[in-house]
Amino acid sequence: MTTSIPRIQRQYYRNGPPHRGGADVSFADLVKIFAFNSIHIGRWVTAAEQQLAANLFFDAFCDLQQLLQVPPQVISLNGSLALTFGIGGQPGVCAHYQPQGRILALAKNAGGGSLAHExxxxxDHYIAGKMFGDNATRNQFSSRCWLQHKTIIPHYFNALLDDAYKKLFLSADGKGSSDFFNHCRSLDAAQNRLYLAMPEEMAARTFEKMLQRQNLKNSFLVSGTLKSKAAELGVYPDDTLCSEVGALWLEYFRLLGQGLRYKANGNSREDG
Incomplete structure (x- = not known):
């Protein structure tokens, strides 16, 4: 009888630069560098597991920062995002995001590879208020607001997100739903559920596949979008759609990072 290795103790592939210089970091370092609102660790997480997790989270968030070309505060969504590791959890659930409290939670033994999705x-939740203002309720996602035809606040950044959602959810002529949306609905119908076709789930799966297709790889940040049973079922968009939507998102974050760095350098221009 073989004993499975806890997921946090597995070897995760990454080819990015040595952000830590080979040294260990702590969760306190993540709070300091990325300005997370708070980080809470489960009582059953051992000191060794906590150290492994801190290093994995740090490398993953640094890689995400590099992939999106943004300053550290974007990763914590301007200090609004809280993290939990190894607290609660449900069988079969690797990770989840809780809008109430703005909490990104990863399970101790099942969270690796789910970070980008969550x-x-x-x-998606944070930007809803920026994109739709008071038209977005407190716990709504921007992707769902968009599908509900809520009024978008005019801004170049919002226009990029608007274009991304058009490609993701609508047919080429804009008069019907996209092939990807229809496929997700058919998969849901076969299971008598509504999950894969939820707009926030479609958007998150597209984002994580877009990241995994980049040259910088980190399997703790994202994995399974290219070769997995789920990928074979078509729960992720095809490469063409992924590239088209991903290009808009990458441009969004690149320009956002550029604007934030401009302001950080002492410039007060508000249109960046």
Whole structure:
């Protein structure tokens, strides 16, 4: 009888630069560098597991920062995002994002590879108020608001997100739903559920596949979008759609990072 290795103790592939210089970091370092609102660790997480997790989270968030070309505060969504590791959890659930409290939670033994997906949920929730103002209720995602035809606040950044959602959810002529949306609905119908076709889930799966297709790889940040049973079922968009939507998102974050760095350098221009 073989004993499975706890997921946090597995070897995660990454080819990015040595952000830590080979040294260990702590969760306190993550709070200090990325300005997370708070980080809470489960009582059953051992000191060794906590150290492993801190290093994995740090490398993953640094890689995400590099992939998106943004300053550290974007990763914590301007200090609004809280993290939990090894607290609660449900059987079969690797990770989840909780809009109430803005909490990104990863299970101790099942969270690896899910971080990018859940981070995008957090971004999708955070940006709803920026994109739709008071038209978005407190716990709504921007992707869902968009599908509900809520009024978008005019801004170049919002226009990029608007274009991304058009490609993701609508047919080429804009008069019907996209092939990807229809496929997700058919998969849901076969299971008598509504999950894969939820707009926030479609957006998060597209984001994580877009990240995994980049040259910088980190399997703790994202994995399973290219080769997995789920990928074979088509729960992720095809490469063409992923590239088109991903290009808009990458441009969004690149310009956001550029604007934030401009302001940080002492410039007060508000249109960046």
């Amino acid at each position: 981070w995008f949920h957090a971004f």
